[in-house]
Amino acid sequence: MRWQAWLAEQREAREQAGLQRVLRPRSAGDDVIDLAGNDYLGLSAHPDVRTAAAEAARVWGAGSGASRLVTGTTTLHGELEDELAAFTGREAALVLSTGYHANLSAVTALADRDCLIVSDAHVHASLIDAARLSRAAVEVVPHNDVDAVRTALAEAGARRAVVLTESVYSVLGDVAPVAELADVCAEHGALLLVDEAHGLGVAGTGGRGLVSELGEAPHVVMTATSSKSLGAMGGAVLGSAELVDHLINRARPFIFDTALAPAPTAGALAALRLVRRHPELPERVHRRTAQLAHRLGTPRSAGAVLSVPMPTPRGALAAQAEAHDAGVRVGCFRPPSVPDEVSRLRITSQAGLSDDAWAHAVEVLAGIVDRHQEEA
Known part of the structure; x- marks a missing residue:
């Protein structure tokens, strides 16, 4: 019972801080645009x-x-x-x-x-x-x-x-x-x-x-x-x-x-x-990273990772949920996964997406990030 009580206290503390994590399995037919994963070149399904x-x-x-x-x-x-x-x-x-x-x-x-x-x-x-x-x-x-x-x-x-x-x-x-x-x-x-x-x-x-x-x-x-x-x-x-x-x-x-x-x-x-x-694959990632960084007002990366600060852990979760509802999956990093204790949306450029899917994702994320940063 002592251990059960301790585990319950730990979960309650995480929930109060907005830091409780859960597993969300994907289905094979998932049609959400994935800008959360690390398959930067789209090769896993090639x-x-x-x-x-x-x-x-x-x-x-x-x-x-x-x-x-x-x-x-x-x-x-x-x-x-x-x-x-x-x-x-x-x-x-x-x-x-x-x-x-x-x-x-x-x-x-x-x-x-x-x-x-x-x-x-x-x-x-x-x-x-x-x-x-x-x-x-x-x-x-x-x-x-x-x-x-x-x-x-x-x-x-x-x-x-x-x-x-x-x-x-x-x-x-x-x-x-x-x-x-x-x-x-x-x-x-x-x-x-x-x-x-x-x-x-x-x-x-x-x-x-x-x-x-x-x-x-x-x-x-x-x-x-x-x-x-x-x-x-x-x-x-x-x-x-x-x-x-x-x-x-x-x-x-x-x-x-x-x-x-x-x-x-x-x-x-x-x-x-x-x-x-196909050296054009990393080049496409670089172009898309630069485009997305410009639209989100965040520093660009030499790789595929972009990091957008959010005002609170709960705000980051809310922004992530809004993006998912609009058909775009992004990462949500909160303490202790972030080195500076700042909750962030972690967004990755993907070379494997069609131009239309990429353009839709950029517009969705730009609107969400603008709203949340204005509220902050």
Whole structure:
């Protein structure tokens, strides 16, 4: 009874603050225009991706059957790793079951009690959890503050150091100064880990991510996911061959997890090939992001994410509901999911929508945002 009472108190507190969350399953025939999800290029339903996933399930079965180090590694995993590395300009890649596992693997295998982690204040929860699990000393620095990173590294002494950032931030949609951070890390002998979950497929030349623009940079580790622009599932860590060898032998989320299933592996591979052949896809995302940012009066992003502040958590929920009633689905981020405690509508550009559907969504959202900001 004590635990039941505590759970009831927790729910009541969330409801009073307007922070209670519920699951809302989608149906297969849902015709709402989706500007909440992360399928930025519209590839999850592309015929090539569907066919590849279905064929992989038919040939290999529904699951991989074991961890990568037992019998879970298939030729599909190897192909995806090789083509991800080539596409992003990295020497090697290691595929994992999720992007969350990719971040956990990279950080916990590289950092320990003798290490300093310098973490941007806005990094994803997976990097925060990874830093905690690593048992390293952690210094959180202000968002995108290169000078603060430089100071922290200068004061690290003889300790190894890892700097954590995202390329395109998942909530606010802003971009990290990746090149500057890479220079600072090189100067101090530190590693830079860049989470490209929201960069791969939309940021950088041809959607190769911002890390690709650094050229050869062995001190930079890239993590990514196949669940955003590639429309499938899975994660990856990319960097030097020595890094990948170390992860295979030391990263517990890789060693003890069942391998990514064949269908999403093949789906991600097909999607990656489409991105490589069709550079107009990320370009379309950029045009639509710029258009929507202009209409909503919000800063544009180098990726697909736009963030619109709302006056209160309840106001954000009301705006989200209004948009849904008008046939447009948007995200609603409230504390603790937002780094600055400001409730927001999170809206994502989608290359896969028709021009008519996109135009309708833009007009709907512009009207709703204008009303709610006037009321504030």
